[in-house]
Amino acid sequence: MTRGPVRLDVAISYAVPRAGIPSPLSFRKWVAAALAGRIREADLAIRIVGAKEGRALNHHYRGKDYATNVLSFPAELPEGLPEGVRMPLLGDLVICAPVVAREAKEQKKPLAAHYAHLTVHGVLHLLGWDHEDEREAECMEQLEREILAGLGIGDPYRL
Known part of the structure; x- marks a missing residue:
């Protein structure tokens, strides 16, 4: 785990009207909470889209013909960087x-x-966590619960 402040550059873009959608400050706070103790610096973009764009992206990248709630696109490092950089x-x-x-x-x-x-x-x-099997899902969900609890948000899996 890393200690100290995280340097974040989070770009937020809204492809839909912003009414009722959280502010960029809220998204940055949530990103910082997810990264705290895990990574020292990060640049990422968040795009808020409508159903048409969401469906097109999910279809193109995952082969699923419907809009889903969130899609993650981890950065691929350019080739040629020295090992460890x-x-x-x-x-x-x-x-x-x-x-x-x-x-x-x-x-x-x-x-x-x-x-x-x-x-x-x-x-x-984006950090490499997944939920492809039951064990991975349990671990990831527990981590989400802990991060959200730190933000004062209850268990998202309790319906």
């Missing part, structure tokens, strides 16, 4: 606003808390 570029997150709003309503969760959870979830994917 790391760039701070972490990757990109795409969050689909209509899906997040629908899920929050269906699950009776505060919208901001659901955005926080999906941001933390996406950042953990």
